Amino acid sequence: MEQSRIAHSIGIALDRFIKNNQEQFQYASGELSQLLRDIALASKVVNREVNKAGLIDIMGALGSQNSGGDEQQKLDVLANIRFTRALTKGGEVCALISEESESFVDLNNEGKYMIAIDPLDGSSNIDVNVSIGTIFSIYRRKSPTGTPIREEDILQKGSEQVASGYILYGSSTMLVYTTGHGVNGFTYEPTLGEYFLSHPDLKMPEEGKIFSVNEGPANSFPAAVKQYVQYCKDKETYIARYIGSLVADFHRNMLKGGIYIYPANSHNPKGKLRLMYECNALAFIAEQAGGKATDGKIRILDIQPTTLHQRTPFYVGSLRMVEKAESFC
Ligand code: P6P
Numbered sequence: 001m002e003q004s005r006i007a008h009s010i011g012i013a014l015d016r017f018i019k020n021n022q023e024q025f026q027y028a029s030g031e032l033s034q035l036l037r038d039i040a041l042a043s044k045v046v047n048r049e050v051n052k053a054g055l056i057d058i059m060g061a062l063g064s065q066n067s068g069g070d071e072q073q074k075l076d077v078l079a080n081i082r083f084t085r086a087l088t089k090g091g092e093v094c095a096l097i098s099e100e101s102e103s104f105v106d107l108n109n110e111g112k113y114m115i116a117i118d119p120l121d122g123s124s125n126i127d128v129n130v131s132i133g134t135i136f137s138i139y140r141r142k143s144p145t146g147t148p149i150r151e152e153d154i155l156q157k158g159s160e161q162v163a164s165g166y167i168l169y170g171s172s173t174m175l176v177y178t179t180g181h182g183v184n185g186f187t188y189e190p191t192l193g194e195y196f197l198s199h200p201d202l203k204m205p206e207e208g209k210i211f212s213v214n215e216g217p218a219n220s221f222p223a224a225v226k227q228y229v230q231y232c233k234d235k236e237t238y239i240a241r242y243i244g245s246l247v248a249d250f251h252r253n254m255l256k257g258g259i260y261i262y263p264a265n266s267h268n269p270k271g272k273l274r275l276m277y278e279c280n281a282l283a284f285i286a287e288q289a290g291g292k293a294t295d296g297k298i299r300i301l302d303i304q305p306t307t308l309h310q311r312t313p314f315y316v317g318s319l320r321m322v323e324k325a326e327s328f329c
Helices: 014-020 031-052 074-090 123-128 223-234 246-256 275-288 319-328
Strands: 061-065 071-073 093-098 113-121 132-140 161-169 173-178 183-189 194-199 210-212 259-262 292-294 314-317
Touching (some): 031 161, 113 275, 132 246, 210 246, 223 319, 246 259, 246 314, 314 319
Antiparallel strands (some): 113 132
């Protein structure tokens, strides 16, 4: 039976909201609540560093590369350290997958949860002051606690997520997450150091007029994508918006309706975005908000991962728009 939804009074603090809704978590033992609090705390520290980036020398590239060969920005590394430290301290996490780490990080055999995280997505935008984000997925481990981590704990389908969310470091900083009972958005009040419920029970409009795709490599798009993009261009009422920061593009579509597409292209034959720590989390949120997320054919949450950093084409957004895009595939 659908769990009754606790009345969401706008302005309630995140900690209070988590506590009020704790019984909705499948494992209401409190660890998942603590995990969400740990993530929120780390995001406050990252938020402070992101907002200071212009003032102290933590902008710019480190001169190193992450697992995918992407230029690591100093804030990438700082964010990875902050989230890893916060998630380690709590003791609830057995293992961590991060864009910034080649292999999974083995944290604590007693931990019941596995986290996949992109600590600072879109970090190439930091130097030009464009919004960036953190994306996270929370899974329950499969193997018994107290035993060594196994591959089955790490390579789980997105449909196995018990929670997912993102933090958008934008004109305001927002935390948006789901535990499988709808989506709620919280806005950070830095003078109080607290997140407050600002977008209760978020629903992605079923239709939209915004299409968000980087057409730079359009010549190498699959024919179906070229046809769909042309279809959007032929619709007088449609507009193109592309920020080039996944969380920002996704969040705009959450609120206004729209579709974000990162298809396969000649540079990225499997697409650019990562299944485990970018697409799965946003796909869970999109579906919980009434939207849809596929790779053009297969539901993102049904894809069985085979490697930590595998990429996938990504079509996500308003239900009717994704369905229309799929009809071209
Ligand atoms: P492109 C940022 O590097 C990122 O991972 C996402 O945040 C963003 O949506 C995408 O890549 C942008 O990629 O190829 O359009 O610059």
